[in-house]
Amino acid sequence: MKIETTNWHKAMAVPAFLLFSLFFLFPLIRGAGLSLTDWDGYSEPNFIGLQNFISFFSDERALGDVKTTVLFALGSAPLLNIVGLSLALLLNRSFFGRNTARALLYLPAVISPMIMGSIWYLLLQPKRGMLAVIFQNLGFEASGNWMLSGNTALMVIVLVNVWQYAGMTMIIYLAGLQAIPEEHYEASSVEGASAFQTFRYIVLPELVPSLKINIITNIIGSLSVFDVILALTDGGPGYDTESLSIYIMRMSYGNKTGYSTAVAMILFFIILIPVLLSLRFFKKVEDA
Amino acid sequence: MSTTTQHAIIGASRTGAKRSFRLKMATVILVSMIAAVPFYLLILLALKHPEGGLGSIGFLPDFHLKNISEAWKSSDLGRAMLNNVIMTVGGVFLLVFLASMAGFAIARVRSSLNRIIFAILLVCMMIPGIINTVPLYTLLIRLKGINTYWSMICVMAANALPFSVFLYTSFIRAVPTSLEESAVIDGCSYFSAFWKITFPLIGPVTASVVILQGLGMWNNYAQAVFFLQDKAHRNIPLAVSLFFQQYGANWPLMAAAALIGLVPAVIMFLLFQKYFVEGITTGAIKG
Numbered sequence: 001m002k003i004e005t006t007n008w009h010k011a012m013a014v015p016a017f018l019l020f021s022l023f024f025l026f027p028l029i030r031g032a033g034l035s036l037t038d039w040d041g042y043s044e045p046n047f048i049g050l051q052n053f054i055s056f057f058s059d060e061r062a063l064g065d066v067k068t069t070v071l072f073a074l075g076s077a078p079l080l081n082i083v084g085l086s087l088a089l090l091l092n093r094s095f096f097g098r099n100t101a102r103a104l105l106y107l108p109a110v111i112s113p114m115i116m117g118s119i120w121y122l123l124l125q126p127k128r129g130m131l132a133v134i135f136q137n138l139g140f141e142a143s144g145n146w147m148l149s150g151n152t153a154l155m156v157i158v159l160v161n162v163w164q165y166a167g168m169t170m171i172i173y174l175a176g177l178q179a180i181p182e183e184h185y186e187a188s189s190v191e192g193a194s195a196f197q198t199f200r201y202i203v204l205p206e207l208v209p210s211l212k213i214n215i216i217t218n219i220i221g222s223l224s225v226f227d228v229i230l231a232l233t234d235g236g237p238g239y240d241t242e243s244l245s246i247y248i249m250r251m252s253y254g255n256k257t258g259y260s261t262a263v264a265m266i267l268f269f270i271i272l273i274p275v276l277l278s279l280r281f282f283k284k285v286e287d288a
Numbered sequence: 289m290s291t292t293t294q295h296a297i298i299g300a301s302r303t304g305a306k307r308s309f310r311l312k313m314a315t316v317i318l319v320s321m322i323a324a325v326p327f328y329l330l331i332l333l334a335l336k337h338p339e340g341g342l343g344s345i346g347f348l349p350d351f352h353l354k355n356i357s358e359a360w361k362s363s364d365l366g367r368a369m370l371n372n373v374i375m376t377v378g379g380v381f382l383l384v385f386l387a388s389m390a391g392f393a394i395a396r397v398r399s400s401l402n403r404i405i406f407a408i409l410l411v412c413m414m415i416p417g418i419i420n421t422v423p424l425y426t427l428l429i430r431l432k433g434i435n436t437y438w439s440m441i442c443v444m445a446a447n448a449l450p451f452s453v454f455l456y457t458s459f460i461r462a463v464p465t466s467l468e469e470s471a472v473i474d475g476c477s478y479f480s481a482f483w484k485i486t487f488p489l490i491g492p493v494t495a496s497v498v499i500l501q502g503l504g505m506w507n508n509y510a511q512a513v514f515f516l517q518d519k520a521h522r523n524i525p526l527a528v529s530l531f532f533q534q535y536g537a538n539w540p541l542m543a544a545a546a547l548i549g550l551v552p553a554v555i556m557f558l559l560f561q562k563y564f565v566e567g568i569t570t571g572a573i574k575g
Contacts (some may be wrong), residue, residue, distance in 0.1 A: 101316050120326070163326075
């Protein structure tokens, strides 16, 4: 039997694609074009080939920002997963107060990272920060100098980010843990498996989808880190904690629009490479 | 083995279990405190009486509520909250409307057009918004979209589209076509069959999109800082950060502004906690 109906439902993806094209794809492609120009944001852009990309590799501030961004990601993404998974394992089985603990741990993740960073700024400033004041009141010699050197400041930023989003990765791992039937644990305990063996052979295989989503979103999120750094250190001291996203914003404000789009293209590849590598890794794991 | 040794072994493993339970509870309490203490310190600071300076901070709040009202007035956070509501609700509606239809078309109609659209969206899922923000800014100047609600709504919805379409597509694929088809045989168009029959069946996906993407829109700073520059259109994160720059010396007032700024999200979370967790879970499992 032939169903009489209009055909235009076949184009129901088109409105979404139009919006996406105008506000995402078009700027993306235009950005790729602008990255080959010396545009300052006002006058006519001149085509200068790969000059921006060549300048990038002798731009010490930019290279420092690459280092900061990558170091932040190398600290943040693994820590978020280790802490998130540990919390999930801790809060998986039911006990009194479990749901309150879960809610409390997830709570920071619903707050804007800009606001959360601002709060930690009040807590962590040297001398007049809340924590320094409290330490002093308790009689400790607390300088609170952790924000004054680039390395420790970056560590603090990583820890603040982990503090804020560990609950988010926890919830996703909990979803994976909840899918494991109780009998599997029982079977492994009857077989006399150690806690490690149970984790390795019963728990870990079931966690692959959660691992995948957490690792990939954490790679993308940490390599494009923006708000929390602006709020906590504003990229300082000097440019020591400036991330590439912040550099892109500042270059675009500072008459170097063409250059800033080139830096954005470089950031794009910095994100793409580890994401594609992890996707390949997870495909192998899933196929095995 | 004698019964006494058996008893001893069982007893030992019981105290062992008890000890490990206590250790576990102690860990739970410790990590919960690590999560909660910064909020408590924020409240202490936000309610601090100016007298005695920060050095006189105690373990209980001063309940100097004047900080809150003063921060509320001078930060214009009321206006920012209204702006947040307009832009988040607008963005979420646009996103759900477009993404669910796109997901339906991609799941049901295997045309090359849909395949290309889906492939492009999948690739773009890996691209954070900051990459195209600068060229987008120049585009919005031309479209007269700087300092407007509609531009932020469109930008935020566009940024959230890839993941949402992906989610809708994979869920709609799991919904049997038989109900839609019988509606179509009864004279319904596929378009209205989708809205009347399929869309209500995929409520959990919509909840997930609303919560995850709505939260992202509510907390947006990276786009807002470019596209919302006048006071009348500022969102909450922007208003708080500008307040911090202006009142960079008055710490209790800064804390009060930050506290006001986080309250709406916290209330929403406490009210709809169950949906938050389910929303993230739904998104994660299919993602």
